[in-house]
Amino acid sequence: MVLQYISNLTIPLLLFYVLGYGLFCKVDIFDAFVEGAKDGFKVVAGVLPTLIGLMIAIGLLRASGLMEWIASLVAPWTELVDLPSDLLPLSLIKMISSSAATGLLLDIYKEFGTDSREGYMASLFMCCSETIFYTISVYFMATGDKEHKPVTGMRWTLVGALLATVAGMAASIWLTNQMLS
Secondary structure, eight states: OHHHHHHHHHHHHHHHHHHHHHHHTTOOHHHHHHHHHHHHHHHHHHHHHHHHHHHHHHHHHHHHTHHHHHHHHHHHHHHHTTOOGGGHHHHHHTTTOHHHHHHHHHHHHHHHOTTSHHHHHHHHHHHHOOOHHHHHHHHHHHHOOOSSOHHHHHHHHHHHHHHHHHHHHHHHHHHHHHHHO
16 A cells, blocks of 8 residues: 555656756756757657567568477477477567567467466566567667777677576576466
């Protein structure tokens, strides 16, 4: 109850804080907002081609059945670690597109049910993973960091994100097995 009350107050308090701080520092808040919005539109315009390309590629992968074919090929190995092969496409697509992964999640719910082993595990996969490639491409495109070598920074970011995703998947498998046993 208290947590919900605090949660409901967080956004209004944050807005009042920003407005109060701007007034205290004698900043023209509206002009600062307009400049920030202009910068945001520039970032969106720069990232939009990448987003369109990602969405088209995900649509082609889903429509072609390639992900399901790959899942059937690696099923013997995924079953060794208690990962149902039907969840492999979800775990791979989630690294690229959250909206496409949500579509796959709904397909899993329809096929197995929300309270099934696959449904629980798929839900945990969605909660503990990030759209790695989307986030990295948007971030490195938006920052345009010229001082550091972008490939080096991207490589370490990718390694860290992949390790976190694998750890999240392992935790999801373990939690699902603990919950349903």
